[in-house]
Amino acid sequence: MNTNIILKHAGGELANQLWNYISIYAYSLDIGAKIRNPSFYEYHSFFHLIDKERLTTKILSSFFQIPRRRNHPINKYFRLAYKIGVKIITKLKSERVLSSENTLNCVFYLPPSKEFTRRANNIYFLGWLFRNPVGIEKYRSNIIETFKPIRKIEDRKNQIISTLRTKFRHIIGLHIRQGDYKKFRNGQYLIDQKRVAEICNEYLQSKNLNKNETVFLLTSDGPIDPHLFSDLETHISQENAITDLFLLASTDAIIGSDSSFGHFASWYGNIPHIVLKNQAIDWEYYKDKNKYFVNKYLELLPL
Numbered sequence: 001m002n003t004n005i006i007l008k009h010a011g012g013e014l015a016n017q018l019w020n021y022i023s024i025y026a027y028s029l030d031i032g033a034k035i036r037n038p039s040f041y042e043y044h045s046f047f048h049l050i051d052k053e054r055l056t057t058k059i060l061s062s063f064f065q066i067p068r069r070r071n072h073p074i075n076k077y078f079r080l081a082y083k084i085g086v087k088i089i090t091k092l093k094s095e096r097v098l099s100s101e102n103t104l105n106c107v108f109y110l111p112p113s114k115e116f117t118r119r120a121n122n123i124y125f126l127g128w129l130f131r132n133p134v135g136i137e138k139y140r141s142n143i144i145e146t147f148k149p150i151r152k153i154e155d156r157k158n159q160i161i162s163t164l165r166t167k168f169r170h171i172i173g174l175h176i177r178q179g180d181y182k183k184f185r186n187g188q189y190l191i192d193q194k195r196v197a198e199i200c201n202e203y204l205q206s207k208n209l210n211k212n213e214t215v216f217l218l219t220s221d222g223p224i225d226p227h228l229f230s231d232l233e234t235h236i237s238q239e240n241a242i243t244d245l246f247l248l249a250s251t252d253a254i255i256g257s258d259s260s261f262g263h264f265a266s267w268y269g270n271i272p273h274i275v276l277k278n279q280a281i282d283w284e285y286y287k288d289k290n291k292y293f294v295n296k297y298l299e300l301l302p303l
Contacts (some may be wrong), residue, residue, distance in 0.1 A: 001032070001034055002022055002031065002032070002033035002034070002118070002121050002122065002126065003033060003034045003035070003036060003121070003122045003123075003173045004027065004028045004033050004034070004035045004036070004121075004122075004123055005035075005036045005037070005038070005098075005122065005123065005124050005125065006020065006021065006024055006035070006036070006037040006038070006039050006125045007039055007086055007089060007090070007124045007126055007287075008086050008125075008126040008127065009038055009039045009040070009127075009128050010101060010126075010127050010128040011070070011079075011186065012128050012240055012260075013069065013070055014043055014067075014242065014245065014261070015104050015245065015259070015260035015261040015263070015264040015265075016128050016260045016301075017039070017040060017043070017128065018147070019128075019131070019260055019264060019301070019303075020125075020127075020128045020129070020261075021037060021040060021128050021147075022132075022136050022143050022147065023130045023131050023132035023136060024037075024110065024114075024125055024130050025139075025143060025146070026110075026132045026135030026136050026138065026139045026143065027110040027111055027112075027130075027132055027135055029139050029164065029179060030112050030135055030138075030139075031111070031118070031136075031141060035052075035180065036052065036053055036054065036057070037057075037187075038053065038054070038056070038057040038060070038082075039047070039055070039082070039086075040060075041057055041060040041061045041064065041078070041082070041268075042064045042068075042070075042075060042078075043064070043067070043242070044057065044058075044061040044064075045062070045065050045150075046067070046149050046150055046153060047066055047147060047148070047149055047150065048148065048150065049146065049147070056177075060078070060082075063078065063296065065160040067240045067241045067242055068193050069179070069221075075212050076234075084161065086126075089124065090124065090126065093124055095118070095119070095120065095123045096120040096122055096123055096124050097112070097123075097126060097240060098119075098123050098124065098125055098126070098179045098271060099126040099127050100125070100126070100127035100128070100129035101126060101127040101129070102129070102259055105129065105302050106129070106300045106302070107129045107130070107131040108127070108129055108130050108131065108260075109131055109132065109133075110130055110132045111132075111133070111135070112132075112134045112135050112138060113131070113132045113133050113134040113135055127234065128261065129302060130169070131302070131303060132195050133294075133303065135177075136267070144268065147268070148247055149242055149243075151155070153242055153243050153246065154246070156239065156243055157243055157246045157250060159233070160217075160235070160237075160239075160247060161247065161250045161251075164215055164217065164235060165277075167215070168180050168213055168214060168215040168233065169210070169213040169214065170209055170213060170214040170215070170230055170252050171214075171215055171217055171250075171251045171252055172200070172203070172214060172215070172216050172217065172251055172252060172254075172255060173216075173217050173219070173247065173248035173249075173251035173252075173253065173255070173256070173262070174196070174216045174217060174218045174222070174254075174255050174256065174263065175219050175220070175244075175248055175254060175255075175256030175257055175258045175259065175261060175262040175269075176191065176193065176196055176219070176220040176222070176256075176257060176267070176276070177189075177190075177220070177221060177256075177257035178190065178220055178221055178222030178223075179221040179222055181257065188261075189258050189299075189300065191257060191276040191277070191278060192278075193224065193225055193228045194228050195274060195276075195278060196255075197228050197229050197231075197232065197287050198283060199255060199276060200216055200229070200232055201231070201232070202256065202281060202282075202283065203255060203274065205272075206283040206286070206287070211231075211232065211233070212233065214232075214233060215233040215234065216232055216233065216234045216235070216255075217228065217234075217235050217236055217237060217247060217248070217251055218234055218235065218236045218237060219237045219239075219244040219247065219248060221241070224236050225246045226257065241261075245261065245264065245265050245268075246265070246268070248261075248262060248265035248266075248273075249265040249266075249268040249269030249271070250269060251269070251271065252271060253271050253272045253273075253274065254269075254271060254272070254274065254279065255271045255274045256273060256274070256275065256276060257275075257276050258276065258277075258297075258298055258299055258301075259300065259301070260300070260301045261300055263295070263298060266292050267292050269292075270284065270291050271291065271292060272289040272290060272292065272293065272300065273292070273295055273298070274286055274295075275295055275297040275298055282297070284298060285297075
């Protein structure tokens, strides 16, 4: 049987890797191929997919039982070592390598989204820009089931959501990316928390939602100032990134940074993603959006 091997993800973190992963996974289902993803070693411990990996990947993943950012010393060390391994494999298997890497961030569409002539039985995929919009919808139910997190995370997510559901009619996910966005492109995608609170109130008004019946589930990679959201009902998550991702996917809608994180949660939960902006929000555009859609205001994730 053919095997697809995701060898390199180009340095992105959880959600960027997941967009790539599910696209190649859908392609694998479409042609009846196996799939392995040693490049996902930083997150494999939190997903059941690790059961299908080789022993070497399982051993590597055992060093990542706690989610950490890519700039953590442990992650930086293993990424460097893994990078060396990738270079060796790509030289040995050069005729089987398929790369999506390019300077323009153009996506590489896979079947069934676009015709593709397979060059070898086993293909090594390099890069994070493989996409498969038709495939991920065609195999949505399979992907949703396969990419569930481990039981511990699933149970914690269900506990938080069920508790909020008993108190509130509406749960709105809120993802505020801080961290690297403070410096990335001179901070143009960093949204001040005061502005975020304003957008939340605008959302309530645009959807005609009762403020007392609506809770905003706040997730972020940085500290949240609760005083800025004091006029709203909130639940500030203290969970790890993987739990936060699936918490967001379990809400009614997501208001979030221009980021792959909130947009993947939107796809997984089949709910709308309103992209945070410093400029005025185009509420008319979002008026009839009740399910996942490719948001035209999402600038940083090629789809």
